Amino acid sequence: MTLPRKSFAMVQTGNRTLEAQDLAIPEIDADSALLKLEACGICGSDYEQYEGMLRTPTPVIPGHEPLGTIASIGDRAALRWGVDVGDRVAVETMISCRHCPQCLGGTYHLCDHRKIYSYIPTTEAPGLWGGYSQYMYLHPNSVLHPISADLPAEVAVMFNPLGAGFRWAVEMPETQPGDTVVILGPGQRGLASVIACREVGAGTVIVTGLEVDADKLALARDFGADHTIDVDNTDAVRRVKEITQGRGADVVVDVSSYATQPVVDALSMVRAGGRIVLAGVKGFKPVEGLVSDLIVMKEIRLMGAIGVTSSGYKSAIRLLESGKVPIERMHTHNFKLEDADLAIRTLAREVPDDESIHSCLIPSF
Numbered sequence: 001m002t003l004p005r006k007s008f009a010m011v012q013t014g015n016r017t018l019e020a021q022d023l024a025i026p027e028i029d030a031d032s033a034l035l036k037l038e039a040c041g042i043c044g045s046d047y048e049q050y051e052g053m054l055r056t057p058t059p060v061i062p063g064h065e066p067l068g069t070i071a072s073i074g075d076r077a078a079l080r081w082g083v084d085v086g087d088r089v090a091v092e093t094m095i096s097c098r099h100c101p102q103c104l105g106g107t108y109h110l111c112d113h114r115k116i117y118s119y120i121p122t123t124e125a126p127g128l129w130g131g132y133s134q135y136m137y138l139h140p141n142s143v144l145h146p147i148s149a150d151l152p153a154e155v156a157v158m159f160n161p162l163g164a165g166f167r168w169a170v171e172m173p174e175t176q177p178g179d180t181v182v183i184l185g186p187g188q189r190g191l192a193s194v195i196a197c198r199e200v201g202a203g204t205v206i207v208t209g210l211e212v213d214a215d216k217l218a219l220a221r222d223f224g225a226d227h228t229i230d231v232d233n234t235d236a237v238r239r240v241k242e243i244t245q246g247r248g249a250d251v252v253v254d255v256s257s258y259a260t261q262p263v264v265d266a267l268s269m270v271r272a273g274g275r276i277v278l279a280g281v282k283g284f285k286p287v288e289g290l291v292s293d294l295i296v297m298k299e300i301r302l303m304g305a306i307g308v309t310s311s312g313y314k315s316a317i318r319l320l321e322s323g324k325v326p327i328e329r330m331h332t333h334n335f336k337l338e339d340a341d342l343a344i345r346t347l348a349r350e351v352p353d354d355e356s357i358h359s360c361l362i363p364s365f
Contacts (some may be wrong), residue, residue: 003034003071008363009133010340011059011122015052018062018341023133026126030074031140033081035091039153039360040131041065041160042335044187044257045281047348049118050341053283057121062340063131063361064093064118065160067153071135081144090159090317091136092143093117094307109307115139132340134363145313148321154331157360158192159316160308162327164279165192167312168305170200173251173275177201182240182249182269183225184208185256185280186216188358191223191330192316193253198224199319206243208236208262212349216357219329240269247271256280260287267294274298279305333359 006022013019028034040063048054049062070087078084096103096111103111117136120129128137138144147156168189175181181202183193186209197205207220208229217228227243229236240249248271256262257280264287266276295302319325333356335343346356 003135007128007133007135008337009061009128009130010337011132012050012062013059016050018050018132020338023122023128025135026128026137028072028074028137030076031080033073033077033138034071035066035068035089035136035138036071037066037068037131037134037136037363038088039067039157039362041067041157042343042347042356042359042361043161043189044347047344048257048281048283050344054119056119059122060119061122061128061130061132062118063133064116065157065360066091066117066131066136067147067157067159068136077138077140083144083146088147088149088156089144090147090156090313091117091131091138092145092308092310092313093160094143095139095141098141109309132337132361134337134365143310145310145317147317151320152328153362154334154360155320155328158327158331158358159313159320161188161358162192162195162316162319163308163312164189165194165196166199166315167308168255168277168279169193169251169253170196170315171312172303172305173253173277173301175200175202175251178203179250180204180206180244181251181253182206182208182266183220184252184254184262184266186213186220186228187255187257188330189255189279191216191220191357193255194220194223194225195319195325195327196315199315199325204243206240206249219357222329223325237265237268244271248274251275251277253277254280258283258285260285261289263287264289264291267291267298267300270298270300272298273300275301275303277303277305331358331360332356334362335359337361337363
């Protein structure tokens with residue numbers, strides 16, 4: 001396969017500024033590879049990066065949900081990853097060192113020297129990092145997951161949000177069959193959490209959202225939520241207590257962004273001895289009204305969640321390939337790569353009369 005000399009990419013050069021650039025496609029060695037992008041998912045943290053809240057370096061190619069086929073690969077890399085040219089793979093966003101105490105202790109996603117593809121500046125060789133591009137360099141320490149070529153790209157690329165659902169709503173809180181789970185936020189990761197909880201046999205699933213989230217809450221019910229709560233018009237804490245007959249939920253998962261009230265509400269919604277997972281970032285704002293004594297007196301297990309690990313991705317890919325769940329109903333938009341700015345603003349509800357749930361960028365060649 002003859003590769004072009006340049007890759008078209010959308011490069012963030014400042015806050016809320018994406019520029020189209022042609023970047024050199026690097027030579028690879030025996031341990032690395034090049035990915036030809038089929039799609040790159042758009043998520044809430046893309047907007048936070050776009051806004052400058054994450055304070056990532058620039059210039060940088062955003063995009064941490066890449067799906068594509070191997071365009072070129074070194075011999076040792078092919079043996080290590082078990083893939084070859086033409087194979088379709090999902091790429092984990094984290095590059096870990098594999099040698100620090102965190103990596104050796106099994107928490108590679110918290111690596112002391114970790115890098116995230118979409119946060120590495122283009123000035124760092126070989127420069128072609130991030131998924132908002134036609135091609136992407138694959139570092140030797142990357143983690144790749146083969147995924148069926150039979151799935152449409154916009155479905156296969158959901159490996160990332162669905163993986164988050166499995167890790168945040170199932171693995172971390174150890175959700176068991178019969179558990180009552182409250183999911184705060186009906187975005188793509190909230191909906192993925194509904195799907196994951198249903199897959200492992202949760203007993204009752206409750207999802208909260210805003211009045212403007214009516215369509216998302218309806219989709220949550222279609223995916224298996226037993227109850228949905230419009231927090232603008234209903235006292236969510238009281239309603240959860242009613243549903244659970246005063247006991248509270250076994251698990252509460254907060255995947256809402258920016259709003260801090262869900263953190264406060266979670267402490268009242270969860271039962272004594274229950275588990276809370278906080279996965280929605282709040283812009284480093286303090287949480288007004290948080291009563292820490294509730295954590296103590298109820299012996300709540302409170303966990304922060306950042307990213308997805310291999311077990312979550314594998315569960316997601318198995319479910320996607322099974323075709324058991326019509327997850328394609330969550331997908332609302334395909335955008336051209338050059339329309340990345342529009343894609344991000346659509347997700348953030350900045351585009352009048354339009355809103356996306358799950359969307360992705362599709363590069364043209």
